[in-house]
Amino acid sequence: MTPTNDPVISIHGLRKSFGTMHVLRGIDLEVNKSENLVVLGRSGTGKSVLIKILVGLLKPDTGSVMVLGQDVEQLRDKEMDQFRQKVGFSFQSSALYDSMSIRENLEFPLVRNVRNLSRGEINEAVEKALDAVGLSQTINQMPSELSGGQRKRIGIARTLILKPEIMLYDEPTAGLDPITCIEINNLINDVRERLGATSIIITHDLTCAKATGDRVAMLLDGRFERVGTFDEVFADPDERVQQFYNYNFVN
Numbered sequence: 001m002t003p004t005n006d007p008v009i010s011i012h013g014l015r016k017s018f019g020t021m022h023v024l025r026g027i028d029l030e031v032n033k034s035e036n037l038v039v040l041g042r043s044g045t046g047k048s049v050l051i052k053i054l055v056g057l058l059k060p061d062t063g064s065v066m067v068l069g070q071d072v073e074q075l076r077d078k079e080m081d082q083f084r085q086k087v088g089f090s091f092q093s094s095a096l097y098d099s100m101s102i103r104e105n106l107e108f109p110l111v112r113n114v115r116n117l118s119r120g121e122i123n124e125a126v127e128k129a130l131d132a133v134g135l136s137q138t139i140n141q142m143p144s145e146l147s148g149g150q151r152k153r154i155g156i157a158r159t160l161i162l163k164p165e166i167m168l169y170d171e172p173t174a175g176l177d178p179i180t181c182i183e184i185n186n187l188i189n190d191v192r193e194r195l196g197a198t199s200i201i202i203t204h205d206l207t208c209a210k211a212t213g214d215r216v217a218m219l220l221d222g223r224f225e226r227v228g229t230f231d232e233v234f235a236d237p238d239e240r241v242q243q244f245y246n247y248n249f250v251n
Protein backbone atom coordinates (compact mmCIF):
# COMPACT_ATOMS: atom_id res chain seq x y z
CA MET A 1 0.00 0.00 0.00
CA THR A 2 1.33 3.44 -0.96
CA PRO A 3 0.98 6.39 1.42
CA THR A 4 -1.42 9.10 0.27
CA ASN A 5 -0.92 12.86 0.35
CA ASP A 6 -3.45 13.18 3.11
CA PRO A 7 -1.97 14.15 6.49
CA VAL A 8 -3.53 12.38 9.44
CA ILE A 9 -1.00 13.82 11.88
CA SER A 10 -0.02 17.51 11.67
CA ILE A 11 2.30 19.01 14.25
CA HIS A 12 3.31 22.67 14.11
CA GLY A 13 5.61 24.67 16.36
CA LEU A 14 5.47 22.09 19.16
CA ARG A 15 7.55 22.91 22.22
CA LYS A 16 7.84 21.04 25.51
CA SER A 17 10.12 21.74 28.44
CA PHE A 18 10.45 20.24 31.88
CA GLY A 19 11.72 23.07 34.12
CA THR A 20 14.84 24.34 32.44
CA MET A 21 15.19 21.23 30.26
CA HIS A 22 13.97 22.18 26.81
CA VAL A 23 13.18 18.81 25.25
CA LEU A 24 11.13 19.64 22.14
CA ARG A 25 12.11 22.99 20.67
CA GLY A 26 9.87 23.57 17.69
CA ILE A 27 8.66 20.35 16.07
CA ASP A 28 6.95 20.53 12.67
CA LEU A 29 5.82 17.29 11.12
CA GLU A 30 3.12 15.91 8.87
CA VAL A 31 2.46 12.19 8.53
CA ASN A 32 0.28 11.00 5.66
CA LYS A 33 -2.41 8.33 5.68
CA SER A 34 -0.90 4.83 5.39
CA GLU A 35 2.62 6.18 5.79
CA ASN A 36 5.25 4.49 7.97
CA LEU A 37 7.28 7.24 9.59
CA VAL A 38 10.34 6.28 11.64
CA VAL A 39 11.50 8.60 14.42
CA LEU A 40 15.18 8.29 15.23
CA GLY A 41 17.16 10.05 17.91
CA ARG A 42 19.62 9.40 20.67
CA SER A 43 18.43 8.46 24.15
CA GLY A 44 16.77 11.32 25.95
CA THR A 45 16.09 13.40 22.83
CA GLY A 46 12.33 13.40 23.47
CA LYS A 47 10.93 10.63 21.27
CA SER A 48 8.68 9.22 24.00
CA VAL A 49 7.63 12.71 25.07
CA LEU A 50 6.51 13.34 21.49
CA ILE A 51 4.45 10.12 21.41
CA LYS A 52 2.88 10.93 24.79
CA ILE A 53 1.86 14.35 23.47
CA LEU A 54 0.38 12.71 20.36
CA VAL A 55 -1.90 10.50 22.47
CA GLY A 56 -2.77 13.24 24.96
CA LEU A 57 -0.81 11.83 27.92
CA LEU A 58 1.29 15.01 28.09
CA LYS A 59 0.36 18.56 27.14
CA PRO A 60 2.54 20.70 24.89
CA ASP A 61 3.75 24.09 26.17
CA THR A 62 3.02 25.67 22.79
CA GLY A 63 2.18 24.53 19.28
CA SER A 64 -0.62 22.58 17.67
CA VAL A 65 -1.05 18.82 17.44
CA MET A 66 -3.81 17.65 15.11
CA VAL A 67 -4.42 13.89 14.87
CA LEU A 68 -7.17 12.45 12.63
CA GLY A 69 -8.59 15.97 12.27
CA GLN A 70 -8.84 16.53 16.02
CA ASP A 71 -6.93 18.91 18.25
CA VAL A 72 -5.58 16.46 20.84
CA GLU A 73 -5.37 19.11 23.57
CA GLN A 74 -9.09 19.87 23.30
CA LEU A 75 -10.30 16.26 23.66
CA ARG A 76 -12.39 15.62 26.76
CA ASP A 77 -13.19 12.30 28.50
CA LYS A 78 -15.54 10.54 26.07
CA GLU A 79 -13.86 11.97 22.96
CA MET A 80 -10.51 10.90 24.38
CA ASP A 81 -11.76 7.33 24.88
CA GLN A 82 -12.91 7.19 21.25
CA PHE A 83 -9.67 8.80 20.09
CA ARG A 84 -7.56 6.20 21.94
CA GLN A 85 -9.38 3.41 20.11
CA LYS A 86 -8.27 4.91 16.82
CA VAL A 87 -4.68 5.39 17.93
CA GLY A 88 -3.03 2.15 19.03
CA PHE A 89 0.05 2.35 21.21
CA SER A 90 2.36 -0.67 21.24
CA PHE A 91 4.58 -0.33 24.30
CA GLN A 92 8.25 -1.23 24.38
CA SER A 93 7.61 -3.69 27.23
CA SER A 94 4.69 -5.39 25.38
CA ALA A 95 2.73 -4.68 28.60
CA LEU A 96 0.93 -8.03 28.69
CA TYR A 97 -0.95 -9.08 31.83
CA ASP A 98 1.05 -12.01 33.19
CA SER A 99 -1.88 -13.52 35.07
CA MET A 100 -4.06 -13.70 31.95
CA SER A 101 -3.84 -16.16 29.08
CA ILE A 102 -3.08 -14.89 25.59
CA ARG A 103 -6.78 -15.15 24.74
CA GLU A 104 -7.72 -13.07 27.81
CA ASN A 105 -5.00 -10.51 27.06
CA LEU A 106 -6.43 -9.99 23.58
CA GLU A 107 -10.05 -9.91 24.76
CA PHE A 108 -9.30 -7.25 27.35
CA PRO A 109 -9.19 -4.15 25.08
CA LEU A 110 -12.21 -5.38 23.12
CA VAL A 111 -14.41 -5.95 26.13
CA ARG A 112 -13.32 -2.67 27.69
CA ASN A 113 -13.78 -0.52 24.60
CA VAL A 114 -16.43 -2.09 22.37
CA ARG A 115 -19.92 -2.63 23.76
CA ASN A 116 -22.43 -5.34 22.89
CA LEU A 117 -20.05 -7.79 21.24
CA SER A 118 -21.25 -11.39 21.19
CA ARG A 119 -19.00 -14.23 22.38
CA GLY A 120 -18.71 -15.34 18.73
CA GLU A 121 -17.59 -11.88 17.60
CA ILE A 122 -15.02 -11.69 20.39
CA ASN A 123 -13.65 -15.14 19.53
CA GLU A 124 -13.43 -14.25 15.86
CA ALA A 125 -11.61 -10.95 16.54
CA VAL A 126 -9.11 -12.71 18.83
CA GLU A 127 -8.46 -15.46 16.26
CA LYS A 128 -7.99 -12.91 13.47
CA ALA A 129 -5.57 -10.78 15.48
CA LEU A 130 -3.53 -13.84 16.46
CA ASP A 131 -3.49 -15.01 12.86
CA ALA A 132 -2.27 -11.57 11.75
CA VAL A 133 0.83 -11.94 13.94
CA GLY A 134 1.28 -15.64 13.10
CA LEU A 135 0.70 -16.92 16.64
CA SER A 136 -2.67 -18.70 16.51
CA GLN A 137 -1.22 -21.69 18.36
CA THR A 138 -0.48 -19.64 21.52
CA ILE A 139 -4.12 -18.78 22.29
CA ASN A 140 -4.32 -20.81 25.50
CA GLN A 141 -0.78 -20.18 26.70
CA MET A 142 0.36 -17.75 29.40
CA PRO A 143 2.68 -14.81 28.54
CA SER A 144 5.45 -16.34 30.66
CA GLU A 145 5.56 -19.34 28.30
CA LEU A 146 6.39 -17.17 25.27
CA SER A 147 9.69 -15.80 23.98
CA GLY A 148 10.43 -12.06 23.98
CA GLY A 149 9.72 -11.85 20.24
CA GLN A 150 6.42 -13.70 20.62
CA ARG A 151 5.39 -11.40 23.48
CA LYS A 152 6.12 -8.40 21.26
CA ARG A 153 3.95 -9.84 18.53
CA ILE A 154 1.13 -10.55 20.99
CA GLY A 155 1.47 -6.95 22.24
CA ILE A 156 1.06 -5.77 18.64
CA ALA A 157 -1.93 -8.13 18.15
CA ARG A 158 -3.55 -6.66 21.24
CA THR A 159 -3.22 -3.18 19.77
CA LEU A 160 -4.40 -4.36 16.34
CA ILE A 161 -7.57 -5.93 17.65
CA LEU A 162 -9.26 -2.53 17.86
CA LYS A 163 -8.36 -1.88 14.18
CA PRO A 164 -6.65 1.44 14.87
CA GLU A 165 -6.15 4.04 12.16
CA ILE A 166 -2.79 4.98 13.63
CA MET A 167 -0.21 2.63 15.20
CA LEU A 168 2.53 3.95 17.45
CA TYR A 169 5.41 1.54 18.02
CA ASP A 170 7.85 2.30 20.82
CA GLU A 171 11.12 0.51 20.07
CA PRO A 172 9.46 -2.59 18.61
CA THR A 173 12.71 -4.50 18.04
CA ALA A 174 14.58 -3.57 21.24
CA GLY A 175 16.28 -6.57 22.83
CA LEU A 176 15.43 -9.05 20.06
CA ASP A 177 17.80 -11.17 17.97
CA PRO A 178 18.33 -10.13 14.31
CA ILE A 179 16.02 -12.80 12.83
CA THR A 180 13.19 -11.93 15.19
CA CYS A 181 13.80 -8.24 14.37
CA ILE A 182 13.20 -9.03 10.70
CA GLU A 183 9.95 -10.80 11.63
CA ILE A 184 8.78 -7.75 13.58
CA ASN A 185 9.75 -5.42 10.70
CA ASN A 186 7.73 -7.60 8.32
CA LEU A 187 4.81 -7.54 10.74
CA ILE A 188 4.88 -3.72 10.91
CA ASN A 189 4.74 -3.59 7.10
CA ASP A 190 2.01 -6.21 7.05
CA VAL A 191 -0.13 -4.18 9.48
CA ARG A 192 -0.01 -1.33 7.01
CA GLU A 193 -1.13 -3.64 4.20
CA ARG A 194 -3.93 -5.20 6.23
CA LEU A 195 -5.34 -2.08 7.91
CA GLY A 196 -4.05 0.75 5.73
CA ALA A 197 -2.89 2.15 9.08
CA THR A 198 -0.52 5.07 9.50
CA SER A 199 2.43 4.19 11.74
CA ILE A 200 5.00 6.04 13.75
CA ILE A 201 7.88 3.77 14.68
CA ILE A 202 10.30 4.92 17.34
CA THR A 203 13.54 3.02 17.16
CA HIS A 204 17.30 3.04 17.59
CA ASP A 205 17.55 0.12 15.19
CA LEU A 206 18.59 1.33 11.75
CA THR A 207 17.82 -2.01 10.12
CA CYS A 208 14.25 -1.60 11.36
CA ALA A 209 14.22 2.03 10.17
CA LYS A 210 15.38 1.04 6.71
CA ALA A 211 12.99 -1.92 6.43
CA THR A 212 9.85 -0.15 7.63
CA GLY A 213 10.20 3.60 7.06
CA ASP A 214 8.78 5.36 4.01
CA ARG A 215 10.42 8.37 5.65
CA VAL A 216 12.77 8.81 8.55
CA ALA A 217 12.71 11.82 10.85
CA MET A 218 15.78 12.44 13.00
CA LEU A 219 15.42 14.36 16.24
CA LEU A 220 18.42 16.56 16.78
CA ASP A 221 18.50 19.27 19.45
CA GLY A 222 14.75 19.16 19.94
CA ARG A 223 13.78 19.50 16.26
CA PHE A 224 13.29 17.29 13.25
CA GLU A 225 16.26 18.66 11.38
CA ARG A 226 16.47 15.79 8.92
CA VAL A 227 13.35 14.25 7.37
CA GLY A 228 13.38 12.16 4.21
CA THR A 229 13.93 8.67 2.95
CA PHE A 230 16.47 6.61 4.85
CA ASP A 231 19.08 7.16 2.13
CA GLU A 232 18.40 10.91 1.95
CA VAL A 233 18.76 11.39 5.69
CA PHE A 234 21.99 9.41 5.98
CA ALA A 235 23.54 10.99 2.88
CA ASP A 236 23.80 14.12 5.04
CA PRO A 237 27.42 14.70 6.02
CA ASP A 238 26.43 16.35 9.35
CA GLU A 239 28.67 14.81 12.00
CA ARG A 240 25.73 14.04 14.36
CA VAL A 241 23.89 12.15 11.61
CA GLN A 242 26.96 10.21 10.53
CA GLN A 243 27.82 9.36 14.12
CA PHE A 244 24.36 7.86 14.59
CA TYR A 245 24.82 5.82 11.42
CA ASN A 246 28.35 4.63 12.13
CA TYR A 247 27.64 3.42 15.64
CA ASN A 248 24.44 1.66 14.62
CA PHE A 249 24.57 0.21 11.23
CA VAL A 250 26.51 -2.52 9.62
CA ASN A 251 25.46 -3.15 6.04
Ligand SMILES: Nc1ncnc2c1ncn2[C@@H]1O[C@H](COP(=O)(O)OP(=O)(O)OP(=O)(O)O)[C@@H](O)[C@H]1O
Residues within 6 Å of the ligand: 018, 021, 023, 041, 042, 043, 044, 045, 046, 047, 048, 049, 050
Ligand atom coordinates in the same frame (compact mmCIF):
# COMPACT_ATOMS: atom_id res chain seq x y z
N1 LIG B 1 7.27 13.67 32.97
C1 LIG B 1 8.52 14.10 32.90
N2 LIG B 1 9.01 14.95 33.81
C2 LIG B 1 10.26 15.43 33.75
N3 LIG B 1 11.14 15.12 32.76
C3 LIG B 1 10.71 14.28 31.82
C4 LIG B 1 9.39 13.72 31.83
N4 LIG B 1 9.27 12.92 30.75
C5 LIG B 1 10.44 12.95 30.09
N5 LIG B 1 11.31 13.78 30.73
C6 LIG B 1 12.67 14.08 30.29
O1 LIG B 1 12.61 14.45 28.91
C7 LIG B 1 13.77 13.95 28.21
C8 LIG B 1 13.34 13.15 27.02
O2 LIG B 1 12.77 11.91 27.47
P1 LIG B 1 12.21 10.79 26.49
O3 LIG B 1 11.74 9.68 27.36
O4 LIG B 1 11.24 11.39 25.55
O5 LIG B 1 13.52 10.36 25.70
P2 LIG B 1 13.66 9.29 24.53
O6 LIG B 1 14.18 10.02 23.33
O7 LIG B 1 12.38 8.56 24.36
O8 LIG B 1 14.80 8.36 25.11
P3 LIG B 1 15.07 6.76 25.01
O9 LIG B 1 15.53 6.51 23.61
O10 LIG B 1 16.14 6.53 26.01
O11 LIG B 1 13.78 6.06 25.36
C9 LIG B 1 14.58 13.14 29.23
O12 LIG B 1 15.63 13.95 29.70
C10 LIG B 1 13.58 12.86 30.35
O13 LIG B 1 14.22 12.78 31.59
